[in-house]
Amino acid sequence: MHDADSSTTDAAFDLDPIELRVLGVLIEKSFITPDNYPLSVNALLGGCNQLTGREPVMELGEEAVQGALDSLLARRLVSRRDQAGARVAKYEHLIRLRHSLPPAEQAVLATLLLRGAQTAGEVRSRCERMHRFGDIAEVEAVLEHLAEKYPPMAVALPRAPGTKETRWAHLLGGEPVLSALASEGAADPAPAARGRLAELEDEVRRLRQEIDWLRGEFDKFRAQFD
Structure with a gap:
């Protein structure tokens, strides 16, 4: 779940939905409310349960948020600040330090964490309060760099029939295509939808194979230091 500089890292991320929401809110608020950052559990709870800028909207309790924080602390993706007084x-x-993400990449990642799969144009407009991009090409470059990291942090989803733009999703919760299947599926899909489903299933298998390969490569790398 972390980069290869930690002896406790895995080759892929597997954060659960609450951990993803908490991490996304922490990144977002570090940009848009810097005077009130770092965040208390109460402030973080409000950010997690916002009705705007969140897909899906959640109704989390304090215990759930604290549990996610404890897990993220153990993963070294979050740190606790006990300020004097x-x-x-x-x-x-700690995403900047743990994964060497500059502000533009942090903003894009937070947008994917908080809003789900999106096109580069949607990412550009939705993360403007965190980072302003000159054009869509700049966003696409950031997305591609996130996809090339080890472990990868974003992926381009297969293009749906009849669509012109590629949607991107984060990989911090594992293969995002599974959620795409749930949102795009139907009880009795038409032939085109069934074809799309088969494409997505193939993509899931491919991603899983890549993740398994990455795990094997990382195990070899870590064995050099054991």
């Missing part, structure tokens, strides 16, 4: 602990993300 403060009555409550506050938390900040």
